[in-house]
Every structure is written in structure tokens, then in C-alpha cells.
Amino acid sequence: MSFETAFEGDTTRMLGEAPQRLVRALGEMYGDAAAADWLGKLSELAEEAVARRELTVERVQNPGGRSSLVVLVRQQDGTPAALKIAPEGAGPDLERAALAHWNGWGAVQLLDRGETGGELLLERLHSEVSLRSLPEAKALLEAAGTVRRLWVEPPADHPFETVARRTARQAAAMRSAGPSLAPLVDAALAARDELAASAGELLLLHGNFRQGKVLAGDRSPWLAVGPDPLVGERAYDLARLVRDRVEDLVATAAGASATRRRVNKLADSLDVDRSRLHGWTLFRAVESGVRATAAGRHQEAELLLEFAGWL
Secondary structure: EEEOEEEEEEEEEOOOOOOOOHHHHHHHHOHHHHHHHHHHHHHHHHHHHHHHOOHHHHEEEEOOOOOOOEEEEEOOOOOOOEEEOOOHHHHHHHHHHHHHHHHOOEEEEEEEOOOOOOOOEEOOEEEEEEEEHOOHHHHHHHHHHHHHHHHHHOOOOOOEEEHHHHHHHHHHHOOOOHHHHHHHHHHHHHHHHHHHOOOOOOEEEEOOOOOHHHEEOOOEEEEOOOOOOOEEEEEEEHHHOOOOOOOHOOOOOHHHHHHHHHHHHHHHHHOOOOOHHHHHHHHHHHHHHHHHHHOOOHHHHHHHHHHHHHH
């Protein structure tokens, strides 16, 4: 799959193949036919977005994102920026709303607040430097400080779904998992039902927060990117961070005890209830493992489900 052209100044040039990471992820999320349809329009979308904003293209970021094309550009005054182009199903309007509300507090700055649609113009961060480049203890400390800034009251009349609604939809899909996964799935669903019934917080959450979603910046040392925003309790948002570097945890003999220590440490550092973080970590790990299994990503699924079994 390829898209045809992009701009570099006033010069149109051939780009060749779309980043394969994007092609694979879109095919998994939407099916090959729908992914191919959107990728076939990508050249036109990129060209129009660049021309409307009078941007100069430097290069396409590769491997880039899993659900969007990221183009490194310069604005009319020479300021570097990043143009993100995503299909409607990836929720660019929701991302725009969340970034506008955060207004650069703990997150990448949105530069075109008056726009709508599937393109977002963002401040340029150092995409090659994420928290995953740091030693684990330092990375978790910086991650905790970053995510804390994002947990704010949502705007009035916000468009975001709740944790309860999103996880109910995910739970329905999990029930079709095979019998070999039934014990873990049943435990995860029971935890989800109890947590969703007793949640009290309704804060704006990143939704997909992990070390790889926090990049180095110039305005601030570390800023979050790529939210999948929703509203709910902090423990849900923190749960994805618990399993960061899961491959390292699984590779050690003390993986199970290290996982439990991480849950407790993160919960205590952010004043989150340990049992709620434990429950959401279990649910999110099993849900991701079931989804990876269905997509044929068996190695990833095995890691996630082994991790979930430790909880």
C-alpha cells in the first residue's frame, strides 16, 4: 500500500511505501479493505492539510504511529511542528478536544485549535527519545509525574466516553475467547464489574498512557502524546503503565513479585488505591492479551497473559 506525494517547499516528490507499522496496525483495526481505502486517500489528505496550513514538509516519521501518519513540518515562520493525520475511527476529534483542554499541561501542545477533522498540528517533540530510553526506576518516576498533570476535571459537556462504557464494550468482546482462556477472562470480567460499579472519580484520562507515549520536549522535559481520552478514575489510567517492559518482567525469575511491587509502588506514589489498580491492571492485561490472540500476535499474547496470571 502506498500514498503518492507530499510537499517539500513547493516541490512534490514521491514517497513510496507508507510506513509498514501503520499499514499493519490499520489492517488489524479496520480490516485490510478499509485500511487500503483510507491509505489510498492519504496522499490527497496530506497534500490538502499541508497546503491549507502553508507548511513545509521535512519528512514522514518512520516507523511513526500505529494509527496515524506523522509528518515533520515547518510552519510559515520556520517553527518546527508535527502534522498528524488519522482516520476517523482513531478518534482524532477526541484527541483534539483532550489536547485543547490540557493546553500543553503535561501533554503535547495543539497548534491548530480552530481546526476540525482528522489532522492535528502539534508542537514538535523529540520522537526518538521516550521514557523507554531511561532506566526503569527513573522512567517510572518521570511517568508518574507526567500522568499526574493530566488528571484534571474534564470540560463541561465533554465528548468523552466513560471508563464504564468503554470497558463494557471490551468485556463483551472478551467473552468470545476460547475455553483455555476462560479462568483469566472470568477473573478479569469479575474485577471489571466490581470496579465499574464502585467508581467515584470522573477525571479526564489519557487512556493509553505508557512510557512510549511520553516524549522529550524543549518546552518541558517530558510530554505525553497520543491520548485515547476518556473520563473515569485514575487507577484505570495507571493500569497500562504497570505492565510496561513486560518482556523484561517475564524474562526474570522474580517477575511475579516484581509486578506486585510495581503495582504497590505506583499506587502509593500517586495516592491510588492498591486494590483498584490491581483490578484494572488485571482487566487491561487480559483484554489486551485476548485481542492480541485474536489478531494472531501470539508471542505478545503469551507475554500479556503470563503477566496477568501473576496478578
